[in-house]
Amino acid sequence: MNFESILTGVMNDASWGRSLGLFAPELILCVSIVALLLLRLVNADRWLPSYLIPLFASLTALGIAVYSFFQMHGAIEGIPTPGTTQTMFTGLLAYDSLTLFLRVFLLGFLALVVTLTMLSGIPDAEDGPDFYTLLLGSTIGMMLMSSANHLLILFLGIEMTSVPSYAMVGFLKGRRVSSEAAFKYVVYGAGAAGVMLYGISLLGGLTGTLEMPVLASRLSALLGPGGMNDPTSRTVALAAMMVLVGLAFKLSVFPFHFWCPDAFEGAAAEVGGYLSVASKGAAFALLVRFLLAFTGGTSVDLTSLNLALGVGLGVVAAATATFGNLAAYSQTNVKRLLAYSTIAHAGYMLMGVAAMVVLLNGPGGVDAAAKGEAATCIEGLLYYLAVYLFMNLGAFAIVAFIRNEIYSEEISDYAGLGRQVPLLGACMMICLFSLIGLPPFGGFVGKFMIFASLFQAGKIHMAMWVILVIGTLNTIFSLFYYLRVLKVMFLESRPEGARRARVSFMPSGAFVLLVTLPLLLLGASPLVNSMSDAATRVASMLVAAVR
């Protein structure tokens, strides 16, 4: 079969046009990347600010994504609501509620990040097109990750996300720390990708397919009795763990987190904010998809394997949260502190995923009750992600704006800033309190949902109750270091001769307020209901597809 025949085959496929239509948001981003690069050839970047194209592209794509999200959930009338999962491109990509939720999440976030970079002035006009090319490229990769329906796309998505991320971390070219951070990130990333690819090849070899929806039934047929004494079971467990290593790297889960603090410290705060939120969101969507692909089927052996996997994930999650929170204590750099906080939050969210796996593999099998409870876990995860977007972006944005004023990211240099820039101080306070997980901010609702999932999962495996207790204890651990930042900002006075910070309300203050206000709305307003409702719909559609 030569290239031409493949091409004609694809073009003649009836579903081709439909897939392209559903893929519109990604295509818009692709077109804008090409436009960014081509406009440079005609020197258009001299008179056209480089952020305009990505901003316009992300907003357009966001509009389409929001429309299709509501269309799928029947909020827009006259259009039938598809009940089951659809696929794009001959089953390579899934087009379901999770895809759309993550599209809205990622594109909305992209628009916010582009606005932030526009306001904070990183990158400068010269580097703009390059930076936005990388930014858009990795966003496309993340969108592929979140809709992956095939193990090959899983790998491609992760790589497409990672490669631009490496470059973005090292984007502050002159700085040694930055280059070092990027280098560490690349080495770790390459290693993790290799391990993951090996795991995928094992799975492919065993089951004869890379399509995720059929994995569970193929594995059910393959696995023999006897648990880990069965060689096939061992290989499957090994393969699953190897794939999970790759994902754990993207999620910066303990013990694959080492790159994270260095990368965040070296990268600009804007990039740190982008990586911490977007790649987490996409990687969690992918993790849920991968684990759901393993779930189902009729084999008791697969169920017990999955249960062990779920409890194992829970233990890893508890270790991650504890490690992240404890390691954050001794940090003196705000970005490094936020990096450890990111690790801890990955731990909390992973607890929700672990609870989902445990609930779906209980003694009752995948019945309606189990599906309902598992949907709660995914709901909690999605809610947490939505809140996490605002609280982390808010914190990083404030760090970026303050850096532009005082040229420092050391916590000790923040002394007395709460009085000098009250708006930024108050918003930082809201973001950090939300990160601790205190009402009335959104972080509490997300955390509450995750803890509720763990409590339910405890009925199937006692270990989940232990993890719940560790999770709640972590809330107390995390108090100290978040409060330390606030203590310095509010309780200490600005030393004599320190550089004076001036942040005007328009536009920087307004942007920070725009990012922070949703935290209050998602914590103590009727919007909590709307968000929880949307997350539940997504979750139950996703779980309904498990057989």
Place this chain on the structure above:
Amino acid sequence: MDPLTLLTAIIFLPAAGALALVAFDRKAEETMRYFALAITAATFMLTLFLWREFDSAKSEMQLVVNLPWIRQWNVNYYLGVDGISMPLILLTSLICLLSMMASWSIKKQVQGYLMLFLILETGILGVFLSLDFFLFYVFWEVMLLPMYFLIGIWGGPRKEYAAIKFFLYTLAGGVLMLIALLMFYFNSGRSFDLLHLAAIGQGKVEGFAFNPTVQIIAFILLFIGFAIKLPAFPVHTWLPDAHVEAPTPISMILAGILLKLGGYGIIRIAFPLCPFGAQYAAYALVLIGAVSIIYGAFAAMAQTDFKRLVAYSSVSHMGYVLLGMAVWKINEANGAAVGRDYWLMGMNGAMFQMLAHGISSAGMFFMVGVIYDRVHHRDLNKFGGLMQLMPDYSGLAVGIFFAGLGLPGLCGFIGEIFVVLSTWNYSKTLAIVAASGVILTAGYILWTIQRVYLGPEYKGPHAEDITPMNGREKAIAWTLLIFAIVLGVYPEMMFKVMRSSMDALIVSLDAGYQAVSAAVETAQK
């Protein structure tokens, strides 16, 4: 006014005021103070209006508001008042008004101070009005944030330490409460409705029950959470630090209201939801209460810092609250309460003690603050002779300290005597212990009065700065003293509000314990 508007206005008027304060110019401090004062006064008026709408004859929840909030989780915006919360709501809005008047002593960052103060008031009122456990928890934690900054920014020399300690203790208690909350939620078919949960806990709902294990574990978790707030020995150690370091008005709120939240939580949540657990732990509770009384009194006696002395007196006085609630003696054979009327008396005494302590401790902290503002020290050994220099102040202070002492005719007496009498029925030894606490209290308060107000002349620092009280300070002190006298002479004013609800609570707890223990025995056979 319909209940929805009234209750929502009571809770959120202070928060709205805080938001409105953003619009003021940072320099217009005096205007902002009067504005914030107007907000607290309006809130007080609204609670008086609520009292008028409230029907004391009814024992059930009144003026109930129930709107869905998070449907997926069955969380509701569920508010209401009964005879237990009504007096505490009045106390809250009164003390907030008075401490706002006392806030003229705050000189720095006035705008931020007033905003946080008002947010704090919203949190407290929300806790007292919530009937949904989730909502209760949200308001409970909302109080933490402003309190941290109020102590941490405007506090004394060790403010940072005191603020983080307060935060840490309360958050730890909150986390335990969160686990208990999840236990109730998933064992009740997903409900946060405190009344419904109480009915399940008391075995009144077909098909659902909190079994003894759940009740005992949940009760212990809840109790630790509330005991921290109360505070009871041995988790009281945050209190002396927080009270001493906090600025005067915040000390007034801390001692006058925040401590009551612990008692309210026990009486509203811990007891009704797990009567079996409460009865199981009753002896321990009584013991903790008695120890707190004695320990607090001895610790107070040993202090040389005036404010620290008042702080420890709070530990001692709140011990009576715990003691009064827990004197629940049962007949081992059938689980019925023995001498239920004594227990009722103890409960009523505990409730009244909360109100009395709210008045007297706020007054004591205010009185300490008044002298501290003038001489800038609180060392008991350097006072003396204030009676000559500030006769008005000293007279009022002595009156308020006597209210704290529990002198008959003043508010402190009623609660203490009720509690001590009811304890006799439960355990004669512990009753004697508790009663001896009264003597210790008299000891340290009289000694304090002697050291501070009596004596020939004031020899401490800043003698030249001692000026008579101004009109604002006199108004606050007189109000508190009048309330102390009124409540002491005519306690029926508050007893009639709480009577029917308290009666109903005791009856249902008694029946609830019998139902659960009967179910246990049937299961054992």
